[in-house]
Amino acid sequence: MKVNNFKYKALALGLGAVSLLSTTSCTDDFLDGQIPDQVSAANMTSEEHYRQMLDALYGGKKVVEYDAKFNWVFNEGAAGNLYNVYQDEGTAFKLQIKESNSILAEGFRAIYGGIIATANRIIHMDMSAAEFGEEKKAEIIAEAKLMRAYAHFMATEYWGAVPLILDTDKSAKDTKPLVTRATVYAAVEKDLQDAEAGLPDVPAKNTIQPTKWAAKGLLAKLYLTMAACKTNPALKTGNANFNFQCSDLGYTSEALYDSVIVHTTEIINSGKFQLATHNAMFGTPQYDNSPETILAWHYVGGGWGEGSQYQCQMARESDWSPGAGWGGGKGLCYTLYNDFNKTDARLREVCMYANQPYYTVKGQEYIYGKDLMDGIGVLNNIKKFVWGADGISHFMSHRARFDILRLSQVYMMRQEANMLKNGDYAAEYSDMSDLNAVLTAHDANYTKTSMAYYKALEGKLVNIENVKVGSETYSSRNGAEGFNPLKDRVVGNTGVEMYHTQHRADFIQELRKEFAMEGQAWFDLKRLYYMTQEGAYHFLKEQDRACYMVQAPNVEDPKEEADYDRQALVNDITWQRVDRNEDGIKNPSGQEETIDVDGFHNNDTWFLPFPADVDVRLGIAVGSPAQNMVDAVNNGSYPY
Numbered sequence: 143m144k145v146n147n148f149k150y151k152a153l154a155l156g157l158g159a160v161s162l163l164s165t166t167s168c169t170d171d172f173l174d175g176q177i178p179d180q181v182s183a184a185n186m187t188s189e190e191h192y193r194q195m196l197d198a199l200y201g202g203k204k205v206v207e208y209d210a211k212f213n214w215v216f217n218e219g220a221a222g223n224l225y226n227v228y229q230d231e232g233t234a235f236k237l238q239i240k241e242s243n244s245i246l247a248e249g250f251r252a253i254y255g256g257i258i259a260t261a262n263r264i265i266h267m268d269m270s271a272a273e274f275g276e277e278k279k280a281e282i283i284a285e286a287k288l289m290r291a292y293a294h295f296m297a298t299e300y301w302g303a304v305p306l307i308l309d310t311d312k313s314a315k316d317t318k319p320l321v322t323r324a325t326v327y328a329a330v331e332k333d334l335q336d337a338e339a340g341l342p343d344v345p346a347k348n349t350i351q352p353t354k355w356a357a358k359g360l361l362a363k364l365y366l367t368m369a370a371c372k373t374n375p376a377l378k379t380g381n382a383n384f385n386f387q388c389s390d391l392g393y394t395s396e397a398l399y400d401s402v403i404v405h406t407t408e409i410i411n412s413g414k415f416q417l418a419t420h421n422a423m424f425g426t427p428q429y430d431n432s433p434e435t436i437l438a439w440h441y442v443g444g445g446w447g448e449g450s451q452y453q454c455q456m457a458r459e460s461d462w463s464p465g466a467g468w469g470g471g472k473g474l475c476y477t478l479y480n481d482f483n484k485t486d487a488r489l490r491e492v493c494m495y496a497n498q499p500y501y502t503v504k505g506q507e508y509i510y511g512k513d514l515m516d517g518i519g520v521l522n523n524i525k526k527f528v529w530g531a532d533g534i535s536h537f538m539s540h541r542a543r544f545d546i547l548r549l550s551q552v553y554m555m556r557q558e559a560n561m562l563k564n565g566d567y568a569a570e571y572s573d574m575s576d577l578n579a580v581l582t583a584h585d586a587n588y589t590k591t592s593m594a595y596y597k598a599l600e601g602k603l604v605n606i607e608n609v610k611v612g613s614e615t616y617s618s619r620n621g622a623e624g625f626n627p628l629k630d631r632v633v634g635n636t637g638v639e640m641y642h643t644q645h646r647a648d649f650i651q652e653l654r655k656e657f658a659m660e661g662q663a664w665f666d667l668k669r670l671y672y673m674t675q676e677g678a679y680h681f682l683k684e685q686d687r688a689c690y691m692v693q694a695p696n697v698e699d700p701k702e703e704a705d706y707d708r709q710a711l712v713n714d715i716t717w718q719r720v721d722r723n724e725d726g727i728k729n730p731s732g733q734e735e736t737i738d739v740d741g742f743h744n745n746d747t748w749f750l751p752f753p754a755d756v757d758v759r760l761g762i763a764v765g766s767p768a769q770n771m772v773d774a775v776n777n778g779s780y781p782y
Contacts, residue, residue: 195263198256200439200440203447207249211231211248212246212252216249216300218658220234224475228472236738246753250301254293258293261289264282284336284339284341287340292330295326297326299665302323305760306329320764328775338358358405359406372398406552415434415435417553420488436552440542440543445536450539450541454467456527456528464530472520474493474522475687477684479521479522482655487584488586488656494522510523526659527659550583561593567670568596571595598680599684650666653666654666667681
């Protein structure tokens, strides 16, 4: 089936070329790019015209859909960082992800229609009328290739075998195949190498413009991912969208890790970026790049849907996001929160927690626990990137910067590469200098002398059997019939072993603590999955996703965490939160929710299902064997 989905709203470009940034088609096609069709090359004369088109790649109206929900729903929710059980958002947290989930479609549209299609139009545009030199033209193409590479990298990490679109107009004429992950990686590597060669050493125009160091950093991330997969070539292939043999690209895992070390060392030694405190990066409203920023999304604000929606989605009340605050039911998962030492300065920037004073821009002081807990179900509401800024143009359109790559990640990638070069993710590694550099700069108040990349917790996964709560005895899972979550609690019960009482002490947890709510937790977890499927499965099993808090009885002025009790138990991660009245009787419309780790793992949902009808929209046969077209990519004959 051939479907022409590459529709661009016609616009005559003249002196008002700035309108590029707000122009979209009224169609809902997944590959409906955010730049005009029938662009007159004669009108595209200045560097500023092209700069406006490039800026749309980092936060234009079509890219906003990635930030609005998809990024945090899957990167933070599915990975277990963000507690959230609301509608389609919560299905990722509950690991019940279906192709009908509307947020999947939003992310797919943003990646393919917002970034890839826009980048392709820039790359293939006729620049003969441009009134600037060839070096600057090459720089513009290099920048577009950088973002096209990152978009394709995200696509294959999320969905597995995906369409590789290198020429929007050519691809529109044919049915597009799914290609292997090796094919996508070959194209990503080639684009990033071209970007590194063509981008400047320092931004020539503004701080948003990426440099060659961004290309080096993304190459390091690519090689780190490929190396993880290479260490375990016998990965399960039950999901037709997987189709990736690391040997297709001819690299050894050791060579890939060596490349990671080379690229990250060059960035660190360049002196172009400096480690900064979390307060400096996240404590106040940010738009310009921080000292650590290497590459970032930059949402410019404007009307409804033109800027970032993150703040109103995460703010626990409207005082923290003028206009709306829908984050009262969202919070940092308890096992992650509980692994932070309270003296770790990073904790106060990632979430709000009891006894801590927080401020709105107006200067009003709020004590979390005393003033900020009314009507709330979670104990640790999200603070990172939530500033309560006044003066925003619209509560659904916030001006903000979200880092894609910062210097701390570069240090952590080099640490990871050194730890894994020997091929043993469970081995203790003694040189933790890169991790310690990050911990020290960020006032974590601890350092490490040795650590394994991943080490399973020692506790047992047990069922609740014959546990006496009050005068009743319960068995089976949390929320079993007869369990009244409003009255019956087993907090501190020594007869039930619960993973949430233990603390992780491995590198994968250090990644979670450093980058929580920054949209990379899923990518980090996927690298663990490539190395050990069972390890990644148990990592999910070892999380406490059942943390729903209720105020303890007879507490009039709560200020301490001790004044709140867990409403749900932990039992092999599977749990129910049942809406019952004060007599323990289930309401007719009461919620029952299950964390389905086993179904998620056994059905190989580690690669997200394609959004419903994406096959019709793109003209591809989803589920068909992916084509290996690495050679075509490398020799320039790839037809799409």
